Amino acid sequence: MKKILFIFLGTLALFGCSNNEDEYVKIPTSITLTNPSNFPKIAYDLSKNPLTEEGIALGKELFYEGKLSSSNIVSCGFCHVQASAFTHHGHTVSHGVDSSVGFRNAQPIQNLAYFNEFNWDGSAIHLDLHPIIPITSDFEMGETIPSVLAKLSADVKYTQLFEEAFGDQEINSERMLKALSQFMITMISASSKYDKVVRNEENTAFTESETAGLKTFENKCASCHSGALFTDKSYRNNGIPFNSKFPQEEGRKRVSGFADDFYKFKVPSLRNVEISFPYMHDGRFRTLEAVLDFYTDGMTENGGIVDASLRKIDGSLGIDLSAEEKTNLIAFLKTLTDNTFLNDKRFAEF
Ligand code: HEC
Ligand code: HEC
Structure with missing residues (x-):
C-alpha cells in the first residue's frame, strides 16, 4: 500500500504521507534528463528506474565507496578517474584489491545511457547488472554482494540515503544497482x-x-x-x-x-x-x-x-x-x- 501511494504521489507532490499516521515519507525529487540534440535516443529504460535527485546522490556515494570491495579501499572511482574520462590513468590493465592484476584496460564511464551492452566483449547486457562483475571479480573488488549489503546496512549514512532515495531504509541489491545506474546515466559527455x-x-x-x-x-x-x-x-x-x-x-x-x-x-x-x-x-x-x-x-x-x-x-x-x-x-x-x-x-x- 505504502509503495503504491509512493509511486502515485511521486509525480504530483513533494511530500506524501504513508498509511502509518506518524511516519512521513519525503517523495524523491524526479529529474528529467535532457538529451543533447545531436545524440541518439537513450537506450536505458528509464521507466523501470526513474531518475531522482536522491537516487543519483546515493549512486554517486556508492560509486566512490570503498566498502564495495573486500579491502574497503577499492571503489569504482579507484579505476574510473574523472580527470582521465573515468578510466584508470597510468594502468594498461586494471589493478584491483591486493594489487591483483586483470587483463583489460578500464573503459571510460560516459554516455552509457545510450548502450545496451557493456565491457570490451559485451559480457554485461544491462547497465544495472554490470557492477556485479567488478564487485565480485578477484581482479577488481573481490567482494560478495551479501557482504557489501551487510556493510552498507551497518552504516547509518546509507540507511538514511536509501530511505531518501527509495522511501524506506531497506538496503538490497536491486536498489544499490539501480542507484549506481542512475548516477552513471547522468554522466553524459556532449559538450566537446x-x-x-x-x-x-x-x-x-x-x-x-x-x-x-x-x-x-x-x-x-x-x-x-x-x-x-x-x-x-x-x-x-x-x-x-x-x-x-x-x-x-x-x-x-x-x-x-x-x-x-x-x-x-x-x-x-x-x-x-x-x-x-x-x-x-x-x-x-x-x-x-x-x-x-x-x-x-x-x-x-x-x-x-x-x-x-x-x-x-x-x-x-x-x-x-x-x-x-x-x-x-x-x-x-x-x-x-x-x-x-x-x-x-x-x-x-x-
Ligand atoms: C573495422 C573497424 C574499425 C575501423 C575502420 C577503425 N577502427 Fe579504431 N578500433 C576498432 C576496434 C574494434 C577497436 C578496439 C580494439 C582493441 O581494443 O583491441 C578500436 C580502437 C581504436 C582506438 C583506441 C580507443 C580506446 O579507447 O582504447 C582508437 C584511438 C581508434 N580505434 C581510432 C581509429 C581511427 C583514427 C581510425 C581511422 C584511421 C579507426 N580507428 C578505424 C575498430 C575500427
Ligand atoms: C580494478 C579496476 C576497476 C574497478 C574497481 C571497477 N572497474 Fe569498471 N571497468 C574496469 C575494466 C578493466 C573494465 C573493462 C572490463 C572488460 O571489458 O571486461 C571496466 C568496465 C566498466 C564498464 C563498462 C563500460 C562500457 O563502456 O562498456 C562499466 C559500466 C563499469 N566498468 C562500471 C564500474 C562500476 C559501477 C564499478 C564499481 C561497482 C566499477 N566499474 C569498478 C575496471 C574497474
Missing part, C-alpha cells in the same frame, strides 16, 4: 568542441587541420567509429596483434563461444580519447600517434578474422594514412575532449 560545432553553438568552428582531419576520419574510420557516439556498437577484429602476455583473452568469443568472434572487441567510443590513454582492450598504446602507426603499419593476422574493411586490394592489412593525414586526424580527435564533463562537479569525488 566537436559538439559545439555540430550544434552551431558559441560561434565555434574547426581549424583547417581539424576540418581536414574530420574528412579523413569520415573516409577511413567512421565505418566503425560512427555517429554521435563514435561507435557503431559492433564487435570487430581490427587486426590488433595477439598479446601473448594474456593468453586467456579471446575477445567477443568469451561471450558468444563462436570461433569467428575470436579477438573481436567492442568498437570503442572515441569521445575524450585524447585523455583516456592508454589505448585498446589491453592498454598497449600510450599515444594517439602509436594508435595511428598501428593502423597504417601494425596490423597482423591474430588468430581471428580481421575485419574485411581493413584489407587492401592486394590483400595486405592496414589503412593508408599520410603523415599529414595523421597530424590532422589527431587534431580532429582532440576536438572530442569535453572539459565541461571532465570538470563537472556533479561527477567529482570531492
Whole structure:
C-alpha cells in the first residue's frame, strides 16, 4: 500500500504521507534528463528506474565507496578517474584489491545511457547488472554482494540515503544497482568542441587541420567509429596483434563461444580519447600517434578474422594514412575532449 501511494504521489507532490499516521515519507525529487540534440535516443529504460535527485546522490556515494570491495579501499572511482574520462590513468590493465592484476584496460564511464551492452566483449547486457562483475571479480573488488549489503546496512549514512532515495531504509541489491545506474546515466559527455560545432553553438568552428582531419576520419574510420557516439556498437577484429602476455583473452568469443568472434572487441567510443590513454582492450598504446602507426603499419593476422574493411586490394592489412593525414586526424580527435564533463562537479569525488 505504502509503495503504491509512493509511486502515485511521486509525480504530483513533494511530500506524501504513508498509511502509518506518524511516519512521513519525503517523495524523491524526479529529474528529467535532457538529451543533447545531436545524440541518439537513450537506450536505458528509464521507466523501470526513474531518475531522482536522491537516487543519483546515493549512486554517486556508492560509486566512490570503498566498502564495495573486500579491502574497503577499492571503489569504482579507484579505476574510473574523472580527470582521465573515468578510466584508470597510468594502468594498461586494471589493478584491483591486493594489487591483483586483470587483463583489460578500464573503459571510460560516459554516455552509457545510450548502450545496451557493456565491457570490451559485451559480457554485461544491462547497465544495472554490470557492477556485479567488478564487485565480485578477484581482479577488481573481490567482494560478495551479501557482504557489501551487510556493510552498507551497518552504516547509518546509507540507511538514511536509501530511505531518501527509495522511501524506506531497506538496503538490497536491486536498489544499490539501480542507484549506481542512475548516477552513471547522468554522466553524459556532449559538450566537446566537436559538439559545439555540430550544434552551431558559441560561434565555434574547426581549424583547417581539424576540418581536414574530420574528412579523413569520415573516409577511413567512421565505418566503425560512427555517429554521435563514435561507435557503431559492433564487435570487430581490427587486426590488433595477439598479446601473448594474456593468453586467456579471446575477445567477443568469451561471450558468444563462436570461433569467428575470436579477438573481436567492442568498437570503442572515441569521445575524450585524447585523455583516456592508454589505448585498446589491453592498454598497449600510450599515444594517439602509436594508435595511428598501428593502423597504417601494425596490423597482423591474430588468430581471428580481421575485419574485411581493413584489407587492401592486394590483400595486405592496414589503412593508408599520410603523415599529414595523421597530424590532422589527431587534431580532429582532440576536438572530442569535453572539459565541461571532465570538470563537472556533479561527477567529482570531492
Ligand atoms: C580494478 C579496476 C576497476 C574497478 C574497481 C571497477 N572497474 Fe569498471 N571497468 C574496469 C575494466 C578493466 C573494465 C573493462 C572490463 C572488460 O571489458 O571486461 C571496466 C568496465 C566498466 C564498464 C563498462 C563500460 C562500457 O563502456 O562498456 C562499466 C559500466 C563499469 N566498468 C562500471 C564500474 C562500476 C559501477 C564499478 C564499481 C561497482 C566499477 N566499474 C569498478 C575496471 C574497474
Ligand atoms: C573495422 C573497424 C574499425 C575501423 C575502420 C577503425 N577502427 Fe579504431 N578500433 C576498432 C576496434 C574494434 C577497436 C578496439 C580494439 C582493441 O581494443 O583491441 C578500436 C580502437 C581504436 C582506438 C583506441 C580507443 C580506446 O579507447 O582504447 C582508437 C584511438 C581508434 N580505434 C581510432 C581509429 C581511427 C583514427 C581510425 C581511422 C584511421 C579507426 N580507428 C578505424 C575498430 C575500427
